[in-house]
Amino acid sequence: MRLLMMGTGPFAVPAFASLLDSEHEVVALVARPVPPPKGRVKLPLAPMRDLAAQRGVRILEPDDINAEDSCRALAALDFQLLVACDYGQILKAGTLAISPLGGINLHASLLPKYRGAAPINWAIFHGDTETGVSVIHMTARLDSGPCLVQRRTAIGPDEDAVELERRLSELGVAAVQEALGQIERWDGQSPLGTPQNPAAVTKAPRLKKTDGEVDWTRSAQQIANQVRALKPWPGTFSTWRRPQGESLRLILDHVSVAADTDRTGQPGDVVLAGKSRLLVATGGGLLSLDRVQPAGKRAMAVDEFLRGHGVTVGDRFST
Template identity: 50%
Template sequence: MMGTGGYALPTFGALYETGHPIVALFTRPETAPRSRQRTPPNCMRQLAVQQGTPVFDPPDVNAPTAQQVLRSLAPDLLIVCDYGQILAAETLGLARHGGFNLHASLLPKYRGAAPINWAIYHGETQTGNTVIHMTPQIDGGPWVAQETVAIDPDETAADLELRLADLGARLVVTAIGQLVAGTLVKIPQDKGQVTRAPKLNKSDGRVDWTRSARQIRNQVRAMQPWPKTYTDWLRTDRAPLRLILNNVAVTGQQTERPAGTIVVAEGDDLLVATGDGLLAIRQIQPAGKRLMACRDFLRGYPLRPGDRLAATAAA
């Protein structure tokens, strides 16, 4: 198996529990933590070590040395999930049946590194998992199993990833069963329906207040846990203050105030004008401070009606 993140973890567990021998785990190399940040431990590596599965972490899985290791293992099938490397045709050919990749979207929609985030960002009401028979084209191979899942209106990307990870594990086991039974059907993707889900950047969390309240709420849900959604309070007497929006709601109310203007700032209510409707901020985190409820924030920060919120350069 090839995988690194939490999305791949249930698949590893499901393969182990259903008696499919995992001859090795290929995962990303450990990286040194950046300044003032802690890199989360590689949960896949930890589980593999606990189960006695050999672990390899080549920087380039297509390098001759990595291919030699893979060749020596003589795998029947590569299971790839949240791995972060593109497998060349030669690498895929080292397994008797090639590779299956579990992807968190209804392919061909949302090909790319962040399908869960962009599905929520664009207001999709359903998504799912797809198992594809891999080709060198990223997420472009024919699909062999697919399952549709409804997106809860309050679900964040972090919540949805956990749910899809568990469901996807079962889908992979089903696809392997069909391969073994000789009943596997490969369905080509419709190239005319392809949409993209590129890797997230910090700037994707910046709020554009000219968008609608509903679109901004989708953005807040989509950008958790990273890069989160942020804006800047343009204070008249000092530098702008970065604010991270953690929980917001669409009020259904309209206003003629310019987008980004504070309309109400009292008690539990912090209402901001958008390009279409008022947005209620429920939880907020000032730069360098803890996450807090709106009421607690307003006690400590003199935000007033008429003040402006506007995004500046990402940092």
């Protein structure tokens, strides 16, 4: 088949690479345009564009994929099926209709769970122990088309969003290939895939900076899940405050649920500040801060942080 690939982020790279190495022909890559740099800010990495350029694949970067000129450019490509993954824009019905066989989309959740822009992050945030990938036949509604293929996998107890994204992107390769086989065998008339259950829909909205603020009334396990979920952005952060008024904002780079049961305090209280341990009370259990990043500095092990800062029992963490 003649395929049009639509993808921007790194999650799409393994699936794109597999299509380039398959019997199918990828006529072009459509990616979101890279915003111009501000000041000395470096341009983000563009692995999809890099791979397309290396393999001689035409690259299109429309500002609005649903605009008339964008649709004309797509129609001129004479492709049969659209393959979308981590693209970043919702396609309207008229845009999808350009493709004779419609489109398929690789999504990083077990749909209908976690429809939206950040399924990996929210699965970890909510403490899920299982996730997976879904390939759907696209409709104009976000992540709502019938499922063609799903693949399941466990979420490791210490796995963060960066690590899980890497694994799911590889898991998606075979899922996309299987979905392509279904499309090739489809008669174009009979029902394709399994409809999603509307009653089981949950949302995975785009992350905001404020999602990283620690609410110390939550349990230690919930905060540990938050730290794993929000890597690399926005990160999970709180402010260390001393009774004398000194304060310092910290990113919690790595934490763990402490087994100690003989120390208590109000949520946010420092209950232990030893040479190599820093324990903070939460709404349920104690949280061990194992690695932190002070504002404007690099991440460091907590023993290094403790040597350079006079943290004591009675200090507090708060937003």
